[in-house]
Amino acid sequence: MEKMKMETPDITARNIEKIAEMFPNCITEDIGGDGKPRKAINFEILRQMLSDEVIEGDEAYEFTWVGKKAAMVEANKPIRKTLRPCKEESVDWDNTENLYIEGDNLQVLKLLQESYMGKVKMIYIDPPYNTGNDFVYRDDFKQSKEEYEEEQGVYDDESNRLFKNTDTNGRFHSDWCSMIYSRLLLARNLLADDGVIFVSIDNNEVQNLTSICNEIYGEKNQIGLIIVKSNPRGSMSTEELASLHEYLLVFCKNRQAINIIGHALSEDMNNEYKYEDSIGNYRLLGLRMRGGFWRRSDRPNLYFPIYINPNNGEVSIEKNEEYSDYAIPVQPSTMEDGTWRWSKEKISEMSGVLIAKKIKRNDEYVWDVFQKDYYEREGGRRTKAKSIWEESEINYQNGTSEIKKLLGSTSFFDYSKPTYLIYHAMEMIQMNDNDIVLDFFSGSATTAHAVMQLNAEDGGNRKFIMVQIPEETDEKSEAYKAGYKNICEIGKERIRRAAKKIAEENSDAKFDGGFRVFKLDDTNMKDVYYGAGEYSQLTIDQFVSNIKEDRTDMDLLFGCLLDWGVTISQKHSMEEIDGCHVHTYGNGAITDLMACFDENIPESVIKYIAKKEPMRVVFRDSSFADSPAKINVTEIFKMLSPDTEVKVI
Ligand SMILES: C[S@@+](CC[C@H](N)C(=O)[O-])C[C@H]1O[C@@H](n2cnc3c(N)ncnc32)[C@H](O)[C@@H]1O
Incomplete structure (x- = not known):
C-alpha cells in the first residue's frame, strides 16, 4: 500500500x-x-x-551523467580485499584451470588487475538491463548508509548496497551508467590486445551502453551491435510494440590485432558446394557484377566478350578456333549491358577457376561465366558472423529449459541465457589453447557451460573465469527450498551438472570440467597503520603478527599471488621440510613462486628453497627472529639463486 x-x-x-x-x-x-x-x-x-x-x-561532443567522475574515482580507488581459496567447494582443485569467484565484481575486477592484465581473450557479460525492476549494487560513492536508506528505502542485509533501481529514482540512468562504467573501465585492462567483449543488453540502456563503450574502448573498436531474436512471439513488457529482440554489443581492444573468424557454414550453405573437379568441391559464383556499378556505362572497360570452348566450357580472352563461342555481361530482367567483376588481365591469369555454362535467359539458352569457389580453405570454410542472430537455439526459453533439465526446476534462476548464445559468440573468435573467457555477471554460469561444451566439441582448451555476487535467494523461492541459499550455489551446481552431462554425451572428449572456488573477503593483513597516539599495550600485543588469526597458508599464498601479479589457476603442491610447510606454485619449467609461512624457519629450509631457483619467494615477516636472520636469508639467496625475488608479508 x-x-x-x-x-x-x-x-x-x-x-x-x-x-x-x-x-x-x-x-x-x-x-x-x-x-x-x-x-x-x-x-x-x-x-x-x-x-x-x-x-x-x-x-562539446560528450556523453556524461551525474556521478561519472565519481565512477572513475571508484574504479581507480585501491581496496583492502583478497580472494580466499575454498578447496571444499571446488571440483578437481589440483588439475583445473577454471575459476569461480564469489563477490562483487567491481572489487574482484580490481583484485584481478595485476594477475590477468591483458590475458583475457573474450569477455561476455549480461548485466542487469535497468528495466525498472532490477536490483543493482551501488558502489560506495561516498554516500552514508543513512543517505542510501533515506533515498532508496531498500537495502540488503549483507552489504546495505543492494537497491531496486526504479524509474522514480532521480538518477535512474545515471546510477546504471556509473555502475557499468567503472566495471567496463577495469574490464578493458584485462582484455588481451586481440580480445573481444560481448555485452547483452536491451532497449532500456543500449544507447547509453554504446556511448560508454565508445568512450572506453574507442569508437573505431566497435565491431557491431548484433540483434538477437530472443523472443520470437514478442515480449509483453513493452506497451506499444511486442519486442522480439535484444542486443549483443561487440567491442574489441584493438581492431588491428583481432582475429574474428566468423561462423561455420550452415547446412544450406554447405549444400551449395555441390560441384566437384580434380581440386575438390566448389560452388558457382556469377562473374557478372551484381549491384553497385554494374552498368556498362559505369565501367566501360569491364564490358567485353569472354570466349568459350563449347566442348568443355573453358574460357579465354582471345578468340580462336577452339574458343569460338562467347558470353557478354547482360542484366537478365532489363537486358541492359552490364559489366564483369574481373578485368581482362585477371581473367587471363585466373581462367583455371572460371567455367562457362549455358543458362536460360528469356526463353533462349545463352552462355554465362562463373567463378569456381572451392570449399577447402585453410582453417575450414567459414562465413562472416551475421548482424542478426535468429536461430531457434537463441530463443530465451532454451535458457530456461536448460536450467530445468540440469537442476530440475525452471524457477531456480529467472534470466539465464541459452548456452548457444555464448557458444555462438565464442565460435566467431579465433581462440588458442589456454585462452581465457571471463563473465563477471555470471548468474547461473551459462558462460562456463558454453566454454566446456565448445571445448568438448572442438577439442579446444579454453579456460573460464566466472564472477558472481552471493546474492541471497528469497526464503520463499523454489531455489531456497531446494538448498540454494544464494546465486553462487546455483552457478556452481550448474557447472558440476553441466560438466557431467557433457562428459556423458561426448565420451571421447577431454575437457576441463573442474573449477577452483575463491571468495572475496577482507585483506589477510591486520590494519597496522595506527597513529602513534592510538597504540595501547593491547594493540601492540595484537600486532606481534600482522596477519589475521583466521587466515591459513593457502589464504596467504593466493593473496601473495594476486599481489605479485601471478595467475591463480596454476599448479600448487605442498611438502614438509624439516617441520616446515613449503609451497611450490607454477605450471612452467621454472617455478613461479615458492612460499613458507611458518615461524622460525631454519636455514636448512631456506637453502632447500633457494636451491630450487624459483622466480619469486615469500615468507612471513615474523618468520625471522631479528634483522640479522633476515640478512642471512638475503645472503643465502644471493649465493644460491641471485635472480630470485624475495619478499615478506
Ligand atoms: C542477468 S543475470 C546474468 C545471467 C547469466 N547470463 C545467465 O545466463 O545465467 C545478472 C547477474 O549479475 C549478478 N550481479 C549483479 N550485480 C553484480 C555485482 N556487482 N557483482 C557480481 N554479480 C552481480 C546478479 O546477481 C545476476 O545473477
Missing part, C-alpha cells in the same frame, strides 16, 4: 515535469542544493528550442 506523503507538493518538480512533456530533450540530471541528484532542466537547450537562431554557448 502506498504511504501518504504528509507534505505539500513540490511545485518545482511539477513544473519540470510539464516542461519535460513539451521538451523531453531539455531534461537532464544534476545535483540539488541538498547534494542529492535530481531531475533538472538544461536551460541552454531550452533557450535553443525557443529560438530560431543559433544561441552562443559551449558545445
Whole structure:
C-alpha cells in the first residue's frame, strides 16, 4: 500500500515535469542544493528550442551523467580485499584451470588487475538491463548508509548496497551508467590486445551502453551491435510494440590485432558446394557484377566478350578456333549491358577457376561465366558472423529449459541465457589453447557451460573465469527450498551438472570440467597503520603478527599471488621440510613462486628453497627472529639463486 506523503507538493518538480512533456530533450540530471541528484532542466537547450537562431554557448561532443567522475574515482580507488581459496567447494582443485569467484565484481575486477592484465581473450557479460525492476549494487560513492536508506528505502542485509533501481529514482540512468562504467573501465585492462567483449543488453540502456563503450574502448573498436531474436512471439513488457529482440554489443581492444573468424557454414550453405573437379568441391559464383556499378556505362572497360570452348566450357580472352563461342555481361530482367567483376588481365591469369555454362535467359539458352569457389580453405570454410542472430537455439526459453533439465526446476534462476548464445559468440573468435573467457555477471554460469561444451566439441582448451555476487535467494523461492541459499550455489551446481552431462554425451572428449572456488573477503593483513597516539599495550600485543588469526597458508599464498601479479589457476603442491610447510606454485619449467609461512624457519629450509631457483619467494615477516636472520636469508639467496625475488608479508 502506498504511504501518504504528509507534505505539500513540490511545485518545482511539477513544473519540470510539464516542461519535460513539451521538451523531453531539455531534461537532464544534476545535483540539488541538498547534494542529492535530481531531475533538472538544461536551460541552454531550452533557450535553443525557443529560438530560431543559433544561441552562443559551449558545445562539446560528450556523453556524461551525474556521478561519472565519481565512477572513475571508484574504479581507480585501491581496496583492502583478497580472494580466499575454498578447496571444499571446488571440483578437481589440483588439475583445473577454471575459476569461480564469489563477490562483487567491481572489487574482484580490481583484485584481478595485476594477475590477468591483458590475458583475457573474450569477455561476455549480461548485466542487469535497468528495466525498472532490477536490483543493482551501488558502489560506495561516498554516500552514508543513512543517505542510501533515506533515498532508496531498500537495502540488503549483507552489504546495505543492494537497491531496486526504479524509474522514480532521480538518477535512474545515471546510477546504471556509473555502475557499468567503472566495471567496463577495469574490464578493458584485462582484455588481451586481440580480445573481444560481448555485452547483452536491451532497449532500456543500449544507447547509453554504446556511448560508454565508445568512450572506453574507442569508437573505431566497435565491431557491431548484433540483434538477437530472443523472443520470437514478442515480449509483453513493452506497451506499444511486442519486442522480439535484444542486443549483443561487440567491442574489441584493438581492431588491428583481432582475429574474428566468423561462423561455420550452415547446412544450406554447405549444400551449395555441390560441384566437384580434380581440386575438390566448389560452388558457382556469377562473374557478372551484381549491384553497385554494374552498368556498362559505369565501367566501360569491364564490358567485353569472354570466349568459350563449347566442348568443355573453358574460357579465354582471345578468340580462336577452339574458343569460338562467347558470353557478354547482360542484366537478365532489363537486358541492359552490364559489366564483369574481373578485368581482362585477371581473367587471363585466373581462367583455371572460371567455367562457362549455358543458362536460360528469356526463353533462349545463352552462355554465362562463373567463378569456381572451392570449399577447402585453410582453417575450414567459414562465413562472416551475421548482424542478426535468429536461430531457434537463441530463443530465451532454451535458457530456461536448460536450467530445468540440469537442476530440475525452471524457477531456480529467472534470466539465464541459452548456452548457444555464448557458444555462438565464442565460435566467431579465433581462440588458442589456454585462452581465457571471463563473465563477471555470471548468474547461473551459462558462460562456463558454453566454454566446456565448445571445448568438448572442438577439442579446444579454453579456460573460464566466472564472477558472481552471493546474492541471497528469497526464503520463499523454489531455489531456497531446494538448498540454494544464494546465486553462487546455483552457478556452481550448474557447472558440476553441466560438466557431467557433457562428459556423458561426448565420451571421447577431454575437457576441463573442474573449477577452483575463491571468495572475496577482507585483506589477510591486520590494519597496522595506527597513529602513534592510538597504540595501547593491547594493540601492540595484537600486532606481534600482522596477519589475521583466521587466515591459513593457502589464504596467504593466493593473496601473495594476486599481489605479485601471478595467475591463480596454476599448479600448487605442498611438502614438509624439516617441520616446515613449503609451497611450490607454477605450471612452467621454472617455478613461479615458492612460499613458507611458518615461524622460525631454519636455514636448512631456506637453502632447500633457494636451491630450487624459483622466480619469486615469500615468507612471513615474523618468520625471522631479528634483522640479522633476515640478512642471512638475503645472503643465502644471493649465493644460491641471485635472480630470485624475495619478499615478506
Ligand atoms: C542477468 S543475470 C546474468 C545471467 C547469466 N547470463 C545467465 O545466463 O545465467 C545478472 C547477474 O549479475 C549478478 N550481479 C549483479 N550485480 C553484480 C555485482 N556487482 N557483482 C557480481 N554479480 C552481480 C546478479 O546477481 C545476476 O545473477
